Amino acid sequence: MTDPFLRAREAPEGPPRDYPPLPEALVVPVYDNHTHLDPSTGSGRVAGGGEPLDYREHLDRASSVGVKGVVQVGTDLATSRWSAEIAALEPRVLAAVALHPNDVPELLEKGLLDEHLAGIDELAARPRVRAIGETGLDFFRTDESGRDAQYRSFEAHIELAKQHDLALQIHDRDAHREVVETLDRVGAPERVVFHCFSGDADFAELVADRGWYLSFAGTVTFKNAPALREALEVIPRSRILIETDAPYLTPVPFRGRANAPYLIPHTLRAMAAHLGTDASMLAALITSNTEAVYGHWDDEPVDAPPGPFDPPGTFEARQ
Numbered sequence: 001m002t003d004p005f006l007r008a009r010e011a012p013e014g015p016p017r018d019y020p021p022l023p024e025a026l027v028v029p030v031y032d033n034h035t036h037l038d039p040s041t042g043s044g045r046v047a048g049g050g051e052p053l054d055y056r057e058h059l060d061r062a063s064s065v066g067v068k069g070v071v072q073v074g075t076d077l078a079t080s081r082w083s084a085e086i087a088a089l090e091p092r093v094l095a096a097v098a099l100h101p102n103d104v105p106e107l108l109e110k111g112l113l114d115e116h117l118a119g120i121d122e123l124a125a126r127p128r129v130r131a132i133g134e135t136g137l138d139f140f141r142t143d144e145s146g147r148d149a150q151y152r153s154f155e156a157h158i159e160l161a162k163q164h165d166l167a168l169q170i171h172d173r174d175a176h177r178e179v180v181e182t183l184d185r186v187g188a189p190e191r192v193v194f195h196c197f198s199g200d201a202d203f204a205e206l207v208a209d210r211g212w213y214l215s216f217a218g219t220v221t222f223k224n225a226p227a228l229r230e231a232l233e234v235i236p237r238s239r240i241l242i243e244t245d246a247p248y249l250t251p252v253p254f255r256g257r258a259n260a261p262y263l264i265p266h267t268l269r270a271m272a273a274h275l276g277t278d279a280s281m282l283a284a285l286i287t288s289n290t291e292a293v294y295g296h297w298d299d300e301p302v303d304a305p306p307g308p309f310d311p312p313g314t315f316e317a318r319q
């Protein structure tokens with residue numbers, strides 16, 4: 001069965017455009033542990049006036065409302081390389097690298113899967129790359145004929161996470177049972193995150209019992225997603241992470257408009273309200289959970305000269 005709120009993602013209300021206003025800043029900051037700021041995924045193309053929104057503008061807006069860093073996630077070789085390169089330049093960015101499960105059947109068919117996996121392996125060793133993701137299984141958009149390729153790629157990514165001692169960011173769409181079976185069968189890496197968690201309370205408990213993390217996106221604010229809020233309620237708070245998956249899944253009250261890391265406060269406040277807790281307490285907890293999974297954003301300082309757009313001294317100043 002498809003979770004009803006996810007259908008909205010297949011048939012969005014037109015392409016995301018027009019960014020919502022800045023929310024009130026968080027008192028205690030958090031990280032967005034799953035976002036796509038690379039121009040090719042749309043985040044760079046949907047600014048109000050038609051001007052591309054540079055990733056640095058995204059990060060500046062985020063910093064101004066208490067979202068102090070992001071994990072920038074690649075979905076193919078090109079965006080994974082971009083993610084690693086930006087992370088190396090920018091103290092507010094850590095990178096995740098992987099081939100998206102919906103792309104791998106075609107890669108396999110063209111005989112390119114092994115070569116692209118080798119590229120991900122190379123990127124995984126770069127500084128400030130802290131996760132393999134997003135990888136997993138997607139039985140919604142890929143039919144039966146693509147499943148062998150998805151399993152093969154997922155297992156290879158799990159292996160890379162273990163080899164490089166990186167977190168694993170899971171994309172699980174209509175494949176809850178199969179994702180868990182695969183992790184159990186081949187052995188899960190130490191730190192596993194279900195990105196944009198989409199299961200119910202029972203599945204949430206199963207995931208949390210294994211010590212894995214559940215990352216909640218804007219979907220947790222959607223009216224038609226009560227199961228997600230139940231999931232949030234039943235798990236230990238030590239398993240909770242937060243993300244945007246920008247430019248998709250914009251939280252209420254801006255559903256349908258473009259998403260960006262600076263909109264996390266809406267999701268955080270909705271989660272805190274649902275849990276009957278203080279937003280600052282929840283933020284502090286999520287920040288400590290996020291650092292337990294990915295390490296600290298300043299463990300490996302950026303190691304690059306200022307780029308052509310940065311005034312001299314910018315990088316030194318930020319460290």
Ligand SMILES: [Zn+2]
Nearest residue numbers: 034073134245
């Ligand atoms: Zn994503």
